Amino acid sequence: MTTTTRASGTTVIHVIRGEAAEGGPYIDHGRGDTAFSAPALDLNRLVWPRTEPGPAFGVPSAEIVDLLVETGEALKTDRQGLLAEALEAMVRVSPLPAEVLERAYAVLWRSFQRPSLRAQIDHELGGPDVLDGWREVRLPEGRLASVRAFPPRLVHVIAGNAPGVAAMSVVRGALTKGVNLLKLPSNDLFTATAILRTMAKVAPGHPVVRSFSAVYWRGGDATVESVLFRPQFFDKLVAWGGEATIRGALQYVGPGFELVSFDPKTSISVIGREAFATEEALTEAADAAAADATFFNQQACVASRFQFVEGSDEDADRYAALLRERLGVAREFSSADGPRVPAELREEIDVLRSMEPDYRVWGGYDGRGLVIRSPEPVDFHPDGKIVNVIPVAALSDAVTHAGVATQTVGVYPDARKAELRDALACAGVQRVVSLGRAGGMPPGLSHDGFYPLQRLMRWVNDE
Known part of the structure; x- marks a missing residue:
């Protein structure tokens, strides 16, 4: 052209x-x-x-x-x-x-x-x-x-x-x-x-x-x-x-x-307590979740924005810190540097930083990834490599936060998908995938x- x-x-x-x-x-x-x-x-x-x-x-x-x-x-x-x-x-x-x-x-x-x-x-x-x-x-x-x-x-x-x-x-x-x-x-x-x-x-x-x-x-x-x-x-x-x-x-x-x-859709991830069995499992889960969160620098509907972790606040904090590191890694369809966080959103996140221990924040505003751990999902739309991590007592609790606007749910480990998929489908979810496989849709399946x-x-x- x-x-x-x-x-x-x-x-x-x-x-x-x-x-x-x-x-x-x-x-x-x-x-x-x-x-x-x-x-x-x-x-x-x-x-x-x-x-x-x-x-x-x-x-x-x-x-x-x-x-x-x-x-x-x-x-x-x-x-x-x-x-x-x-x-x-x-x-x-x-x-x-x-x-x-x-x-x-x-x-x-x-x-x-x-x-x-x-x-x-x-x-x-x-x-x-x-x-x-x-x-x-x-x-x-x-x-x-x-x-x-x-x-x-x-x-x-x-x-x-x-x-x-x-x-x-x-x-x-x-x-x-x-x-x-x-x-x-x-x-x-x-x-x-x-x-x-x-x-x-x-x-x-x-x-x-x-x-x-x-x-x-x-x-x-x-x-x-x-x-x-x-x-x-x-x-x-x-x-x-x-x-x-x-x-x-x-x-x-x-x-x-x-x-x-x-x-218009959003997507989420759910991470079972199995991720905390070993350091290798935790690294595997965080890396897979980061791949889903940064797909096309979080511009795509399949990109994970809210991630529910089965465990305590301390478990979620371990996971969130490692996830923040993995968000800054360049992948096939993401860059190490994303868009800088806009000023109005920075102000809102700064307020959350002051509310420890109920809230914790990892990362800065340079576009290389930012993670917020909170007791409930934040009321703004995480975008530009921002992820909200929410601890839950059981993965079934995460289902209550899914709805007809939830397109894809990534699950870790694979063995937990069977117990969740009917409830997720009932809530309105369209796709249940292995964590890390949200990007791209296989041809011939529903969309x-x-x-x-x-x-x-x-x-x-x-x-």
Whole structure:
């Protein structure tokens, strides 16, 4: 991707039905160091008429998988330099440090591997036959019917907290065979378009390539969204993001236009008393918990923010001190240095420092990790490599602090998962994982409590 400087920012390139859209009138967005310019939108070009099928509606799923695999190989080698140029531009707008972005871009190709693509089709849809045609099913009383997962028309409002969200959205959109309009987030203006332009280099003019557009508009802009977010153009709005994004999307939901929401979530960890059996076990638990807490420098929903330790205050203090050390270690998707703690939060934490022994704090405000031990969860949102440790008499006590907004719960040791998972599921939790394995979601499993491909499709019966 070619980037050019306009004023103090960067020019964003759009993709319209598989073709890069450069030039033309630009609209400036942002301020100061984060300023950028994006091409003005032609809304008519962002919809596919319902009077004709989408470009990829009739493409065999095996051919789509082959194309995605080839795209992954092209992303891995990046011979065209599109990812490299996108990465250079991303550093200007992303809250993540350059070293984390570099490592995240280096593994984007993993989302396009054949086994993971097949797993999504097989586990979420029951196989490719229902994508490629009509699956016959036998009903009660011997009646026969047929069902098809029909290609949808999707508009995606994607999140920019991790580059993998863009890759995931492209893969899912392609596997549905539908048409896809991606709204670029202001903190990731380049990943989705770099992937789509790479796909276009692999197979110019391919129906799947022509099934994608990716553009930027300011979130909540009614002059755009009131026109596009309509059932005559799209079946579903696939929205990622915070509460404001989801509430903004809800105003457009109505008959024929459904919301598929990846809601804002937080994640927690629970550490059993087995961690205190030996120093080796304690180190193992603290290291695994730190990996979960620092995933994408705690920008991702899967990142642990609250950690419940089965034991006394003294046990929790031993654990918290070791956890603080491990938070400052650079990992594949985290840096040793995170964002500095903002002034207003520093003031609140300083008050907690003065409240020993009920509260204890380890670490400073330099972004290398900070741990707060408290009798109950703190009433602010730990962020930027801040973790709140809460001692509990039994791990079952931690369940009362989980809810529908809790996405992932990491458990140590593994043997304790079985006793907790039903209660956690009842509370509203969507994932229970081994401590240290919160980052990344295996393809083919549910995401936020549902199977995405199954939810994205339009299911049609022939009875």
